[in-house]
Amino acid sequence: xxxxxxxxxxxxxxxxxxxxxxxxxxxxxxxxxxxxxxxxxxxxxxxxxxxxxxxxxxxxxxxxxxxxxxxxxxxxxxxxxxxxxxxxxxxxxxxxxxxxxxxxxxxxxxxxxxx
Amino acid sequence: xxxxxxxxxxxxxxxxxxxxxxxxxxxxxxxxxxxxxxxxxxxxxxxxxxxxxxxxxxxxxxxxxxxxxxxxxxxxxxxxxxxxxxxxxxxxxxxxxxxxxxxxxxxxxx
Numbered sequence: 001x002x003x004x005x006x007x008x009x010x011x012x013x014x015x016x017x018x019x020x021x022x023x024x025x026x027x028x029x030x031x032x033x034x035x036x037x038x039x040x041x042x043x044x045x046x047x048x049x050x051x052x053x054x055x056x057x058x059x060x061x062x063x064x065x066x067x068x069x070x071x072x073x074x075x076x077x078x079x080x081x082x083x084x085x086x087x088x089x090x091x092x093x094x095x096x097x098x099x100x101x102x103x104x105x106x107x108x109x110x111x112x113x114x115x
Numbered sequence: 116x117x118x119x120x121x122x123x124x125x126x127x128x129x130x131x132x133x134x135x136x137x138x139x140x141x142x143x144x145x146x147x148x149x150x151x152x153x154x155x156x157x158x159x160x161x162x163x164x165x166x167x168x169x170x171x172x173x174x175x176x177x178x179x180x181x182x183x184x185x186x187x188x189x190x191x192x193x194x195x196x197x198x199x200x201x202x203x204x205x206x207x208x209x210x211x212x213x214x215x216x217x218x219x220x221x222x223x224x225x
Binding site for chain 1: 156
């Protein structure tokens with residue numbers, strides 16, 4: 001397995017469910033990202049985990065909760081979502097060198113539908 | 116306005132050249148990137164250019180940077196149906212969090 005792998009590819013959930021998205025990178029990178037992609041909107045950064053810090057977009061609702069147990073794995077825990085949370089959720093990784101690492105490698109995404 | 120702006124759609128005929136344009140606002144941007152997203156897939160880094168360059172060529176791809184006007188373009192020569200995708204411009208200030216545009220949907224028709 002190479003690159004960045006996301007599971008599941010598709011997820012349908014009700015507003016009262018709890019689910020988790022999983023991401024795994026096999027590139028030896030030291031930073032991982034969650035992005036939300038909605039139609040006709042800019043790509044929205046949700047969370048970043050790097051070697052030394054976690055960065056979060058303050059506009060992301062608390063019903064989204066990230067977890068990064070090690071440099072290869074990233075989770076996004078979902079609970080009591082709203083229909084407007086339906087989107088493609090993309091995971092990415094990059095290699096930071098001297099604090100710079102904007103060449104991102106993306107997974108194929110999880111297409112989430114909230115009913 | 117948004118930090119990175121692109122037109123939403125571009126339609127070209129197969130074999131023609133495609134030019135996708137992007138403007139950005141951060142004059143301290145160090146790197147400018149082009150990503151490609153095919154249907155059902157994530158974004159893939161196509162090419163990038165340092166801010167001290169004004170042109171970079173890679174096979175059918177030519178990136179032009181006008182730093183004074185904060186304008187970036189991607190030219191695809193001899194556009195093929197396989198080039199149909201969404202193309203994202205992104206700018207980086209030398210950290211690890213790039214800023215993306217909304218993406219330009221390139222439609223290639225016979």
